[in-house]
Amino acid sequence: METGHIEGFESRRLPGHGVEIDSLVGGSGPPLLLLHGAPQTRVCWSAVAPVLAEHFTVVVPDLRGYGRSDKPRGGGDHSAYSKRELALDQIATMNALGFGRFSVAGHDRGGRVAYRLALDHPDRIDRLAVLDIVPTSDAMAAFDRHLALRFWHWAFQALDEPFPERMIGNDPAFYVETMLSAHASKGFQFDPSNVADYLKNIGDPDAIHAMCEDYRAAWTFDRELDDSEQGVRTIEAPVLVLWGQETPAASSPLEKWRRWANEVDGYAIPCGHFLPEEAPIETATRLLRFFS
Incomplete structure (x- = not known):
């Protein structure tokens, strides 16, 4: 099968906020948007999306800068890759599909766009x-x-251009495979077709730049926006929090999210960071119960 596809889904090129977003659409029923993280693409949902598509119209895009979606150059303030800007992409995409209201699940970077x-x-x-x-x-x-050693890539990828781009570009496959193995359960083997898509994506210098801009935006625009809004704005929608038992997110995640939202529930799943791939059955089951 060609990389980037999920069985039973149709590929759609859709408008974003000044860019084009490449998406997969499948199923029928209420609309549900699934957002991926880094260094991945939409196929991280390949074992979960078909289960959800039995009950929902599931939209699975490549985020701006990733996969087959447009990869604009980042500006001096990195706002082109802020989560506010990436959220506007998803609003435009769902508008193009005729969905006024929808539910959303996001993993890793996609979770930051989702909230x-x-x-x-x-x-x-x-x-x-x-x-x-x-x-x-x-x-x-x-x-x-401790976190600085485990999440060194947060700071590394946020360094000024072109240093991280040059370093990652020297051996992009090694970089992606290192990131996957470092944050998954020990010994977990990713679906080879998923990894092939991640490696195909990271082979594009524009994708490497976009991923770095994503992290630069996190340290600047996104963090500053969160700091200004914490305790001032709240998430009105019900929130489900899922986390891997073997990750740093397992340290009081519900307590942290309850400072941002009024209705929060959540569960630990016995896996590492990559829930949709390491524990697809339990992840799909939890999402199905929540969104239903």
């Missing part, structure tokens, strides 16, 4: 699920020597 969607567009989001993240400002406030 920004819920904050900036409360009239559009029915339910929100975030997978193995805490809010950006909370994550950065918790950085100590």
